[in-house]
Amino acid sequence: MTNRCLFKRLMILSTSTWFLIMVVLPFVFMFLMSLSLDGGNTLWPKEWTLVHLTELFDPLYARIAWQSLFFSMMTTGVCLLIGYPAALALTQIPSRWKPLCLSLLMIPFWSSSLVRIYALMTLLKAKGIINSLLMHVGVVHLPLPLLYNNAAVIIGQVYTLIPFMILPLYALLEKHDRCWVEAARDLGASEWQIFWRVFWPYSLPAVGNGILCVFLPAMTLFYIPTLLGGRGSLVLGSVISEQILTQDDWSGGAATSVLLTLFLLVLIGLYQWCFRDREGENV
Amino acid sequence: MTPRQSKAIFFSVIVLLYIPMTVVMVFSFNHSLRSLVWHGWTWQWYVSLWHNHELAKVTGRSLLLGVCAATSAVFVSGVAAFTLYRYRFFARRALSMLLLALIVVPDLVLAIGLMLLFRHLHIPFGFWSLWLAHTAFCVPFAVMICSNRLSDLNPNMLTAAADLGASSWQTFSWVVLPAMHSSLMVSWLLSFMLSFDDVVISYFVSGPSYTILPLHIYAMARLGANPEINALCSCLFVLTVVLVLVSQRLMRRRT
Numbered sequence: 001m002t003n004r005c006l007f008k009r010l011m012i013l014s015t016s017t018w019f020l021i022m023v024v025l026p027f028v029f030m031f032l033m034s035l036s037l038d039g040g041n042t043l044w045p046k047e048w049t050l051v052h053l054t055e056l057f058d059p060l061y062a063r064i065a066w067q068s069l070f071f072s073m074m075t076t077g078v079c080l081l082i083g084y085p086a087a088l089a090l091t092q093i094p095s096r097w098k099p100l101c102l103s104l105l106m107i108p109f110w111s112s113s114l115v116r117i118y119a120l121m122t123l124l125k126a127k128g129i130i131n132s133l134l135m136h137v138g139v140v141h142l143p144l145p146l147l148y149n150n151a152a153v154i155i156g157q158v159y160t161l162i163p164f165m166i167l168p169l170y171a172l173l174e175k176h177d178r179c180w181v182e183a184a185r186d187l188g189a190s191e192w193q194i195f196w197r198v199f200w201p202y203s204l205p206a207v208g209n210g211i212l213c214v215f216l217p218a219m220t221l222f223y224i225p226t227l228l229g230g231r232g233s234l235v236l237g238s239v240i241s242e243q244i245l246t247q248d249d250w251s252g253g254a255a256t257s258v259l260l261t262l263f264l265l266v267l268i269g270l271y272q273w274c275f276r277d278r279e280g281e282n283v
Numbered sequence: 284m285t286p287r288q289s290k291a292i293f294f295s296v297i298v299l300l301y302i303p304m305t306v307v308m309v310f311s312f313n314h315s316l317r318s319l320v321w322h323g324w325t326w327q328w329y330v331s332l333w334h335n336h337e338l339a340k341v342t343g344r345s346l347l348l349g350v351c352a353a354t355s356a357v358f359v360s361g362v363a364a365f366t367l368y369r370y371r372f373f374a375r376r377a378l379s380m381l382l383l384a385l386i387v388v389p390d391l392v393l394a395i396g397l398m399l400l401f402r403h404l405h406i407p408f409g410f411w412s413l414w415l416a417h418t419a420f421c422v423p424f425a426v427m428i429c430s431n432r433l434s435d436l437n438p439n440m441l442t443a444a445a446d447l448g449a450s451s452w453q454t455f456s457w458v459v460l461p462a463m464h465s466s467l468m469v470s471w472l473l474s475f476m477l478s479f480d481d482v483v484i485s486y487f488v489s490g491p492s493y494t495i496l497p498l499h500i501y502a503m504a505r506l507g508a509n510p511e512i513n514a515l516c517s518c519l520f521v522l523t524v525v526l527v528l529v530s531q532r533l534m535r536r537r538t
Contacts, residue, residue, distance in 0.1 A: 007451035008370055015366040016374055018359055019381060022419040026396025033399055086296040089289035101293065103531050108300050110473070111523040112480035114497055115516045118504045119303035122310065122513070129306050162300070212387050220389035223482055227504055237391050241486065244395065257395045264392070268384060 027261070033254035052255035061239065061256075068235040071150070071225075072218040075157040079165040079214050080207065082158070087169035088199065091176070105170075109163040117156055117227055124152055124228070152228040153235075157218045164213040172206035173199070205275045212271060216264055236260060304520055311513035328514035338499065338515070345479055345496035348410070352417035353474035357467055360422050364429035365459055369441070385423040390483040393420055398487045408490035416488045417478040424477065425470035432466035433459075465533045472530045476523065 034052050036045030055061070093101055108116065123129050124146040131143040146152060176199070184194045222237035236256065244253035311329070314322035332338060367379055385393070397416045406412050436459070444454040460467075482497045489495060494502075503512050 004451045007455075011362060011366045012370055012372050015363045015378070018363070018422075019378060022397070022400075022415070022422075023381060023385065023393075026393065026400045029399040029403060030392075030396045082296060085292050089293040092289040093293060099531070099535070101297075103527060104297050104301075106531065107524055107527050110476050110527050111304075111520055112482075112497065114480065114482050114500055114504070115519050116303065118500070118512060118516055119307040121504065122307055123303045125507075159300070159303070162296075166296075216387060216389045220391040221483065222391070223486075223501060237389070237483075240391060240395065244398070244487070250399070253395060254399065257392050260389070261392055264388060268387065 030254045030257055030261075033251055034258045036251055052251045053259070055252065056255060056259055064234050064239055065236060067233070068219050068237075071153060071157065071233075071235055072215050074154050075161060075218045076165075076211055076214045078154065078158045079162050080210065083162055083165035083169060083210065084203075084207075087166045087173055090166070090170050091173045105163060105166060109167065113160045113221070114223060116160060117224055120156055120159055121147065121227055124155075147228060148230045150229065150233050153225045153233045156224045156228040157221070160221065160224065161214045161217055164217070165210040168206045168209040168213065169203060172203055176202055208271045208275060212267060215267070219260070304516075307513050308517040308520065311510060311517045313510065313513075315510075328510045329518075331511060332514050332518075335511075341494055341496050341499045344410075344493070348413055348417060348495060349475045349479040351414050352421060352478040353471045355414070355418045356421035356425050356474040356478075357471045359418065360425035360429055360470060361460075361463065361467055363422065364426050364433055364463070365455065367426075367430060368433040368436075369459075382423050382426055385420075386427065390420060390481070391487075394484040394487040397484070401488060408488055409493040412488045412490075413485060413493070413495065416484050417474075417481065420481070420484055421474035421477050425474050428466050428470045428473065429463055432463055436462050469530050469533050472526050472533075476526055480519075 032045060035048050035050070037047035037049040037051070056065075090098075090101055090105070121128075125131075126143040126145070126147065128146070130146060131140075134140045135143065180198050180202075181194055184198050189197065219235055220237035220240075222235060222241050225233040225235055225238055240253050240256045240260075243249045243256060312324050312326070314325040314327070363378075363382075367375060367382075394416070397412075397419060401408065401412045401415070406415070440458055440462075441454055444458050449457065480497060482501055485495055485498055486501075489498060500512065500515065503509070
């Protein structure tokens with residue numbers, strides 16, 4: 001009996017310790033660092049300040065934050081517009097083909113997003129395939145500036161993050177009972193009404209999930225604007241890496257991250273609050 | 284939607300997703316340095332990759348790191364998934380919420396936190412910091428896969444084992460581990476890929492003297508495209524395809 005207790009304690013203790021040290025502690029440090037005046041050379045700040053947090057409302061940072069939000073919203077919108085029909089289509093593909101289709105979707109999900117962004121670069125650049133084709137056909141005479149602008153950043157973000165929208169949507173829509181569609185059709189609903197009144201309300205939790213999985217990475221994947229964007233295309237992630245690695249401003253970087261974390265918590269809270277009742281209904 | 288329409292929609296999305304990689308792969312065999320026009324087949328870029336010592340060193344590090352991080356992540360997440368499944372304790376709910384949140388938390392935020400942690404604990408930025416950081420960010424995904432599998436396990440099996448006089452350790456190693464076997468392998472593969480591909484976390488916690496493959500590619504890509512990166516990226520993509528197919532097979536065998 002004591003053995004049993006020992007094993008249980010050991011398991012609980014090791015699990016809790018891991019998450020305490022590797023997850024909770026870093027966040028605590030980040031929070032403390034963002035409030036410390038002396039650059040965070042000591043663990044517990046000697047002098048407390050809110051300067052680093054208020055600094056973020058400086059017009060310069062605010063402009064970048066808005067731009068980052070704009071990129072994320074556009075990306076999420078486009079991902080939803082393309083991803084929803086794709087997920088719905090995937091559920092209706094004959095089961096013989098489904099494993100193959102799922103594998104085709106899993107490969108971009110697993111493969112390095114850096115490699116895929118690089119591939120997009122070669123496609124979009126001035127002497128890339130698209131421009132060469134257009135010039136060969138004679139549609140344009142000078143190469144179009146497809147790379148190094150804000151549109152390229154959004155294309156890159158959509159291209160990287162769209163599997164994260166399709167997969168949760170597919171997972172939920174796959175469980176959807178076909179009877180509802182038949183019933184709606186019997187009652188005289190049009191295709192549009194079936195989508196809007198049957199599929200859409202049912203899929204809202206997955207839509208929320210997909211938005212969470214796309215929106216936040218879009219704000220932080222700093223290498224996408226670095227590789228695809230122009231001089232002024234920055235996301236919040238670029239600011240953080242700039243502050244910490246280039247300016248050596250640890251407190252500033254920590255403050256930006258804290259703000260991002262708070263924003264994330266608000267989004268998760270919103271998601272939980274919206275779908276609290278609904279999940280009870282569905283399960 | 285008719286089946287034909289849905290096939291068309293789905294495949295057009297897939298085609299769009301695959302066009303860039305296909306172009307890179309085709310042009311990695313192109314004889315031209317500027318990769319603008321087709322100049323005929325060549326293996327030369329793959330040959331020059333093979334003879335690139337810097338690259339070999341960096342790739343070796345990434346592979347070692349991937350193997351180490353995946354192994355430790357599977358170990359931690361196996362224990363964590365079992366603990367969350369089997370035991371009721373005071374922090375259980377908080378822990379499972381934390382795990383769910385960690386899946387959505389952007390890598391960057393975790394990276395900054397870990398960077399501060401390592402700085403305060405005086406862990407030098409290099410192999411050890413990378414190992415710990417990669418393990419930390421792979422664990423939530425691996426726990427998710429393992430927990431999914433464990434939720435299918437009949438709890439009566441554990442009671443039966445205990446009835447027959449098995450100790451906790453025996454129950455764990457003879458009942459639970461065999462049940463989790465394939466999901467542990469899938470978690471290992473996923474963790475390996477996550478670690479091998481990761482840019483964001485490595486960017487922050489690697490030292491100047493210890494670059495790894497994704498950072499090397501990032502630095503090269505910032506200078507612009509060249510056929511050698513085409514060849515390198517093609518190799519990585521093929522590796523991913525193989526690993527995905529293996530893991531799909533493992534997942535299917537389980538059911």
